[in-house]
Amino acid sequence: MSSPRTLNVGLIGGGGGAFFAHPHQKAIHFDGTRRVVAAALRSNPQAALEDAAIWPYPIKGYASYDAMIDAQQHLPQSERLDYVVVVTPNHAHFAPALKAIEAGIPVFCEKPLTLNLKEAEQLAAAVEKSKVPFAVAHTYLGHWSTRLARHIVQSGLIGDVRWVDSSYIQGWLAGKTEDAGVQQAEWRTDPKKTGASNCGGDIGTHALMQLRYVTGLEISKLSARLEALVAGRSLDDHFTTYCELSNGAKALVRASQVCIGHKNDLSIEVNGSLGTLVWRQEESEAVKIMLPGQPDRVYWRGEVASNDGFLGDLPEDLMSQPTLPSGHVEGFHDALARLHRDFEVDVRAFNSGEAVNCDGSKYANVEDGRVGLAFIEAAVASSANDGAWTQLG
Numbered sequence: 015m016s017s018p019r020t021l022n023v024g025l026i027g028g029g030g031g032a033f034f035a036h037p038h039q040k041a042i043h044f045d046g047t048r049r050v051v052a053a054a055l056r057s058n059p060q061a062a063l064e065d066a067a068i069w070p071y072p073i074k075g076y077a078s079y080d081a082m083i084d085a086q087q088h089l090p091q092s093e094r095l096d097y098v099v100v101v102t103p104n105h106a107h108f109a110p111a112l113k114a115i116e117a118g119i120p121v122f123c124e125k126p127l128t129l130n131l132k133e134a135e136q137l138a139a140a141v142e143k144s145k146v147p148f149a150v151a152h153t154y155l156g157h158w159s160t161r162l163a164r165h166i167v168q169s170g171l172i173g174d175v176r177w178v179d180s181s182y183i184q185g186w187l188a189g190k191t192e193d194a195g196v197q198q199a200e201w202r203t204d205p206k207k208t209g210a211s212n213c214g215g216d217i218g219t220h221a222l223m224q225l226r227y228v229t230g231l232e233i234s235k236l237s238a239r240l241e242a243l244v245a246g247r248s249l250d251d252h253f254t255t256y257c258e259l260s261n262g263a264k265a266l267v268r269a270s271q272v273c274i275g276h277k278n279d280l281s282i283e284v285n286g287s288l289g290t291l292v293w294r295q296e297e298s299e300a301v302k303i304m305l306p307g308q309p310d311r312v313y314w315r316g317e318v319a320s321n322d323g324f325l326g327d328l329p330e331d332l333m334s335q336p337t338l339p340s341g342h343v344e345g346f347h348d349a350l351a352r353l354h355r356d357f358e359v360d361v362r363a364f365n366s367g368e369a370v371n372c373d374g375s376k377y378a379n380v381e382d383g384r385v386g387l388a389f390i391e392a393a394v395a396s397s398a399n400d401g402a403w404t405q406l407g
């Protein structure tokens with residue numbers, strides 16, 4: 015038996031001072047079983063080629079994602095892209111993702127999935143038709159501790175879920191960062207490039223996904239306030255939704271970009287009929303459990319054991335996921351790498367002609383991306399209607 019062929023990955027976006035293409039390229043290379051071989055790094059064709067020529071290691075540069083995807087059919091099988099990563103601003107997710115799907119190429123796409131719900135529905139329909147593996151990059155699902163939290167809540171260990179507070183709080187847009195030449199702030203505050211909600215779309219969707227992944231519950235309806243707390247902004251920088259969940263429980267899903275001192279403060283607290291679970295991404299090595307009349311329990315990654323008086327049997331699948339020994343800290347890159355690692359399994363199955371079940375248990379799928387856009391559109395509609403209760407489409 016020989017080692018499997020390394021998967022070929024193509025980047026769409028990543029040139030000219032880009033941020034998130036770089037965590038992706040690290041995560042792609044994390045296991046040595048995937049590598050970036052090609053890229054369409056910018057919307058300007060000349061700049062795309064120039065940036066590819068100075069990429070830190072040799073890649074095939076293309077002038078556009080159209081050229082990169084069209085070129086695949088002329089390459090020998092072993093040189094073709096096994097998947098593409100779409101890591102462009104939100105308005106430039108839909109077209110390359112759809113083109114790749116229609117060319118039969120699996121897609122690992124950034125969040126929010128698209129600019130609006132209509133586009134998200136079109137992508138979901140295209141994935142359903144073509145059956146190509148499709149991931150949405152909700153990075154925080156890749157923390158091992160998020161998966162432990164999901165196991166604890168969904169196996170009923172804290173009882174029936176009654177109340178959830180899921181929030182993502184930042185402070186980087188407390189001033190007019192977009193007027194200071196910061197490209198990440200410029201496009202995020204521009205409705206044509208970011209969509210109908212800035213704060214909600216950018217980080218509220220992470221808070222939503224964390225709630226849905228950990229609890230397995232859906233948002234049935236919501237009452238929302240989208241506010242611009244910094245004068246002169248047309249889109250929200252402060253986003254609050256009060257929600258009813260599919261089991262009748264209530265939840266806050268909220269986000270802000272104007273809370274000075276907060277960095278990437280994503281956290282979730284789930285209150286059940288038997289106990290409370292707390293998880294914070296800035297301390298993502300641990301899950302805290304609070305039970306009545308007992309000392310609080312803190313479960314460290316790598317330091318959990320079945321049947322310890324609270325945890326029941328722990329699934330083999332959870333326990334066998336590669337991790338460092340506890341205390342050697344995992345982090346954001348590890349979480350994103352875990353998503354790419356799980357996606358790789360599905361891409362290899364797809365390449366072998368096997369049926370692939372992107373069921374959302376290991377990474378967010380296209381339906382999760384669609385729900386994110388349905389959530390945003392319901393929140394925008396509710397807020398415009400003075401916070402009226404609004405069903406998700």
Ligand SMILES: NC(=O)c1ccc[n+]([C@@H]2O[C@H](COP(=O)([O-])OP(=O)(O)OC[C@H]3O[C@@H](n4cnc5c(N)ncnc54)[C@H](O)[C@@H]3O)[C@@H](O)[C@H]2O)c1
Nearest residue numbers: 027028029032033034055056057101102104124125151153
């Ligand atoms: N999953 C996460 O945790 C996470 C974190 C940060 C950003 N993001 C998402 O990643 C995406 C990119 O965000 P960012 O902060 O890296 O933005 P950025 O502005 O730093 O980078 C965007 C890149 O896309 C390129 N680009 C734009 N249009 C293009 C086109 N038509 N073809 C090819 N390249 C094109 C730009 O040149 C740039 O290289 C956004 O959707 C954002 O929401 C996700």
